[in-house]
Amino acid sequence: xxxxxxxxxxxxxxxxxxxxxxxxxxxxxxxxxxxxxxxxxxxxxxxxxxxxxxxxxxxxxxxxxxxxxxxxxxxxxxxxxxxxxxxxxxxxxxxxxxxxx
Amino acid sequence: xxxxxxxxxxxxxxxxxxxxxxxxxxxxxxxxxxxxxxxxxxxxxxxxxxxxxxxxxxxxxxxxxxxxxxxxxxxxxxxxxxxxxxxxxxxxxxxxxxxxxxxxxxxxxxxxxxxxxxxxxxxxxxxxxxxxxxxxxxxxxxxxxxxxxxxxxxxxxxxxxxxxxxxxxxxxxxxxxxxxxxxxxxxxxxxxxxxxxxxxxxxxxxxxxxxxxxxxxxxxxx
Numbered sequence: 001x002x003x004x005x006x007x008x009x010x011x012x013x014x015x016x017x018x019x020x021x022x023x024x025x026x027x028x029x030x031x032x033x034x035x036x037x038x039x040x041x042x043x044x045x046x047x048x049x050x051x052x053x054x055x056x057x058x059x060x061x062x063x064x065x066x067x068x069x070x071x072x073x074x075x076x077x078x079x080x081x082x083x084x085x086x087x088x089x090x091x092x093x094x095x096x097x098x099x100x101x
Numbered sequence: 102x103x104x105x106x107x108x109x110x111x112x113x114x115x116x117x118x119x120x121x122x123x124x125x126x127x128x129x130x131x132x133x134x135x136x137x138x139x140x141x142x143x144x145x146x147x148x149x150x151x152x153x154x155x156x157x158x159x160x161x162x163x164x165x166x167x168x169x170x171x172x173x174x175x176x177x178x179x180x181x182x183x184x185x186x187x188x189x190x191x192x193x194x195x196x197x198x199x200x201x202x203x204x205x206x207x208x209x210x211x212x213x214x215x216x217x218x219x220x221x222x223x224x225x226x227x228x229x230x231x232x233x234x235x236x237x238x239x240x241x242x243x244x245x246x247x248x249x250x251x252x253x254x255x256x257x258x259x260x261x262x263x264x265x266x267x268x269x270x271x272x273x274x275x276x277x278x279x280x281x282x283x284x285x286x287x288x289x290x291x292x293x294x295x296x297x298x299x300x301x302x303x304x305x306x307x308x309x310x311x312x313x314x315x316x317x318x319x320x321x322x323x
Contacts, residue, residue, distance in 0.1 A: 079262030
């Protein structure tokens with residue numbers, strides 16, 4: 001039996017849900033960051049599944065662009081995390097609840 | 102056979118994703134996340150997307166996760182503390198939201214059951230580099246160029262955020278008001294490269310906090 005499109009969509013939805021729950025539950029800012037990466041990957045899986053089942057290359061192109069955005073997000077996000085840690089000596093998001101550094 | 106592989110890698114991805122959320126140590130979360138990336142790369146190969154699978158391993162499991170692990174080790178992160186009482190409502194909220202999302206997905210799967218896939222003809226080499234390149238540089242050139250601008254902004258932003266505060270020249274003046282002062286300005290005896298920061302309303306208050314008698318003349322307020 002071949003895997004159907006709906007299987008991939010279900011797997012992607014489960015991964016995305018785990019990512020959302022992680023962002024809400026986790027308090028460590030780096031762990032939240034990794035959960036966001038998880039959500040991006042779930043979306044990528046949907047793109048690739050549709051690209052494969054519809055025989056269209058567009059979905060894979062946008063996966064490529066999503067990966068670029070994720071790389072840029074990693075660079076800037078980790079820079080922000082380092083800046084917050086220098087000011088607060090903590091990675092707990094509750095300690096960074098005011099904008100003033 | 103393919104179904105067995107799908108179940109294997111899908112279960113691996115879900116298990117690793119759950120471990121990402123469940124682990125308290127961020128480093129273990131990072132390792133689990135690499136497991137998710139690798140199993141997703143295997144799924145991409147099954148979906149006839151070898152190029153995306155390779156990029157997934159190189160960019161995600163390679164570059165991004167190395168960056169994350171570097172930051173975890175640089176900041177010497179300890180284990181996540183137990184949740185404080187005022188945040189206890191967040192876990193039920195997360196569970197309820199996840200249940201709603203799963204219900205939506207179940208509804209979608211029921212309605213997508215009779216979704217007929219109509220593959221376009223004459224494109225058997227979807228997913229190899231040979232077919233991605235021309236499309237990327239002709240029809241989707243604009244998103245490609247916008248991505249390059251985004252990367253440039255990311256480079257500049259990361260440099261701006263991560264650099265250390267510049268030392269002020271000796272004739273710098275302290276403006277009135279709440280501020281953070283480098284110790285080397287407030288305390289004349291401090292080493293000039295002392296980058297510790299004092300938070301104070303005025304320079305005099307900073308001196309009082311530090312227990313320093315004299316201020317540098319130049320750093321007095323006008």
